[in-house]
Amino acid sequence: MTAPALRLRGVCAAYDRIEVLRGVDLDVPAGSVVALLGPNGAGKSTTLAVVSGQMRPTSGSVEMAGCDVVGASPDALARAGVCMVPEGRGIFPNLTVTENIKLLSHFGVKTGHALDVAFEHFPRLKERRKVLAGRLSGGEQQMLALARALATDPALILLDELSMGLAPTIVEHLYEQVTALARTGVSILLVEQFASVVLDIADHVAVMSHGRVQAEGRPEDVAATLSTAYLGDAS
């Protein structure tokens, strides 16, 4: 059996002394889509920050395809094939659309190829290629951020709240692209606060609260436990 694309065991992390992750165990099997759900402050974004190398865990292990990656810098992980699309808009507002995509050549991707892929998936971006990314609409900006994930052929994609602040139709369109991506065999770990958006596309769902994964399983099994995680135990 092959090692999962990503495996977290007992990961703890803290901002100064405020402990946010308290022993997270999570597997993302190769080629699957795992959705990480949970209420505000559950530690979802922090988990992604740890996985992408932006934050060092205080204890626990992070393995990618069987290799321990704790302590690797974000840029090294990025070049190794971990693509993080951060919360908010993962774009450079004062660079043009084309320049944003050109930055992808850090991954060893040819600029021309990156542009082709991005514009093929999102023709809208081609029309606006000379516009500063900061002038794009929210949806277009998220397309640009996703284009990065599409063009660089990563092994693991981390998506943080892709839907934030966007109209439902745009969210739907973006997640169609994510589903298409998933079919190519890439592993995806996505974080959402609003579960309904992702239950359809995820293979596996983990529900976090209080810095731990409290429940996990197939989407239909977990859906029932969601209200408890979000609203607390009524008993």
Add this chain to the structure above:
Amino acid sequence: MLTDLFAFTIVGIVTGSIYAVAASGLVVTYTTSGVFNFAHGAVGMIMAFLYWQVRFDWGWSTPVSLIFVLLVVAPLFGVLMERALAKNARGGSFVSAMVVTIGMLLLLMGLALNVWPPEGRRVDGFFSPHGFDVGPVFVTWHQAITVLVAAGVAIGLRLLMFRTRTGITMRAVVDNRGLTALTGGRPGRMSLLSWALGSMLAGLAGILLAPVLQLNVEALTLLVVNAYAAAVVGRLRSVPLTFVGAMVLGLLESYAVGYLPSTGSFANIRLAIPTIMLFVVLLALPEVRLRTRSAVEMRMPAMPSPRTSLLGGAALILVATAIATTVAESTLTDLAPALALGLIALSLVPLTGWAGQISLCQMTFAGVGAFAVVQFAADGSPVGLIVAPALAAAVGVLVAMPALRLSGLYLALGTLAFAVLMDRVVFTRRDVFGDFGVERVERLQVAGVSFDGVRAYFVLLAVVFAAVGIGLQALRRGRFGRQLSAMRDSPAALTMLGQDLKTTKMAAFALSSAIAGLGGALLAGLNTTATSSDFTMFQSLPLVLIAVLGGVTAVSGALLGGLVLAGLPVLADNISFLESLTLLGPGIIGLILARRPDGIALVLSDLWSGRGSFAAATAEDEELPEHCEQLGIEVDFEPRHAEVLDRALQVEGV
């Protein structure tokens, strides 16, 4: 007539080209690393001296000298600076970044004066004295090369920033450092690269300027003020606009030489053109373009109780009296400036420490105080103690009015420009500090009591310092003190409470300049002379350094700072291996501050109380997560988000 105009235009373009090279270096460094390098001109100065050393003293060939200085030493130096200074200062408050580069500036000046003591050194221009005729005007090769180099730098930077991946990554770092790392770029390397590039451009400007200005440490270092003026036109971001600003400045200066009278009371206006332009540009730019990161993020000391504050003042007077009656007069003469300078440093406590406003012209306010004494109380009349702070406060309000819309870096630049303006235009006038810049002043006499002796004057200084210190602490406990702190923490929130920011800011400037003016008056009395060279911009810089070193949020910090500033020359005089301390001291302080931006006073108070107040703060924080989760608050909400919000809310015109 027309020939003259043509000739002056050519000179203007040449000067503008040099400014453009210097300013673009400043912009490249600032945009990529977020640290405004006050030492930029000093780097150019050092590189010009080094070029003289290898080219003219050691006789290397021009190309080898240029390669050595510009392609080997300058980039290395930039990298070292980034590692040693900017790296520690990044992410810290603007003040800590600022004092570190100011320390570097003073260090480099001290270094240059040590290694190359002032004497006539000639730097010839390239292919000097050859040239060619353009119509009726003779243009030297050096001038032609200067313009070509500037054009080359402009085109080169444009290509680098927009056509290469490295350049795009550098711009990406400006936009979002973290995200750049997530896309596989290496922000640290980009930062290093920009410092290396900035340092090279500073060196290039220095070498181009050296044949024009000759090797003068101060003049070459001040190049940076001219470069600021040009860079501010480009809002410290746009290289093309910076070039436009540089050309306008170069032409203005050249036409001023040609067409403004070279004698009479406006003779010195020519020298002040860059600072006047800096002022005008700062005032003309829309405020929203002038926002920088928060000015002061230093810890505040615990507020002393009235009793503690009175006891502290009494202790200071007692100790001073004990010292004054026991030690030798010569020692006392060495020690007394500590109190006078400490008082001037104290003027920064309410302004910078509490209200979060930067000023790089405190010595100028002190100079205004000294001028008041010269004019109205040169005979030792106590009127001086009233007129000096009053006049200084009036000037402080004058400065504050245009400065109301400025904050952080731009306020620092504005006050710096004001200091240079006063140095060059006002303090040099013979009706201010006399023909030679020195006017005699008698020590104070109050109601028959004379403070003529240094012992009595020492006690007087301690009494004044204690009184002002106690007064300030009382003020801080009250409504005005709360307003100042609130303005520092969140101008937007203060406005929303219905408070008028303008009045608060002006009052802070008036209070601070009044204290500085009083300090200046007492300093003049101590020296029994008022000397223009005591009150220059270059004197204000170490003052800010030592105030921050002592602890700019605490009254006791100002006293400690004064002791350091007055102590350095004494140590240097008495201990031979510390001879260079006066010159290098401030720079070394800057390096220390890179590590400990809180200042000595707070470190001492932590040691005294046995536990840091910091430890207490985090202990409280530990209970936070539970509450946060219950309330549904994101725990990873960081203080800087509040700052962003604050900026977003900042009211126009304030």
